[in-house]
Amino acid sequence: MKELDEIRNCLIEMKNISSLMIDLALSSVMYNSEEIAEEVYLLEEKVDELTLKVKKLALKAAKQLEDPESMLSVIEMANINEQISDSAYEIADIVLRDVEPHPIIRKIMHDVEEEIGRVTVHSGSILIGKKLKELKLPSKIGVRLIAIKRGNKYIYNPSSDEVIKEGDILIAVGAGIDKLRELSKAEEDEEGEELD
Template sequence: MKKLEEIRECLIEMKNISSLMVDLAFSSVMYNSDDIADEVYLLEEKMDELTLRVKKLALKAAKNVDDPESLLSIIEMATINEQIGDSAYEIADIVLRNVEPHPIIRKIMHDVEEEIGRVKVNKGSILIGKSLKQLKLPTKVGVRLIAIKRDGKYIYNPSRDEVIREGDILIAVGSGIDRLRELSNEKGEEGELIEEE
């Protein structure tokens, strides 16, 4: 049934978004980053849209199934993912409201979290036009891309064949975030080409 396939796709996207929101929310507090907190805010709006869509699709699908109550678990799953997103937003809101977290909070997160960064690929970046397979970011730069935001949409866990474009927002985790910023030409300077093996 087409509606059930749409519901499945929405729930997968909600799972990916909620996971990304939690990572970004903690990082926004850890590094006191308004940019990362703003990304959580945008994702929260997307999560609300998806929740409403799933509920509408489930109601429409209920008309054509023998046991409409079986669809309640779908609505519950969407609601739980939305609640996770809401909680992540509340964490990021600490940064957006300029509330200074207690030092122990950053200490705890520093001990358990890798650095997560939001990096924009600007004109002149040597990353543009190269696939993740060519760039070998985990080994050469020390970061792993967990998502790419492109034209307002997210590509989660991008494949090795994904090609970086100008204007992409890279959501990356690892120790080489500063190096990734240099390569992305965030300051409008020419980057140094990564050597090919």
């Protein structure tokens, strides 16, 4: 049934988005980053859209099933993912409302070793046109891409064959976020910057 395939794809995307939102929301507080907090806001809107879509598809599918009540668990799963995204949104909202977190919150977050960053790939960057497997970012600069935002779409856990494009927003974790920022700029600004 077509609806069930669509529901499955929506739920997978919701799971990926809500997981990413938690990481980004905590990072936005840790680094007091409005830019990352705003990304959480955008993702929360996407989860709301997906939740509504899943509910509509589930109601449509229920009409064709012998056991329509089986769709209740699908709706419940969508609701749970939406609650997770709402919680991430509320965490990020601390930054956007300019609420100063208690020192113990920052202490807990700084105990987490991995930094999360959001990096835009600019025209002329040496990253453009290269596959992730060519760049070897984890071993060369110590970052792992968890998502790429391309226009309004997200590529979660990008494959090693994914090619970096101008304008991509790289969401990465690791100690080399600053180095990734350098590499994402135009070559003339990099003064011959190389990956190794």
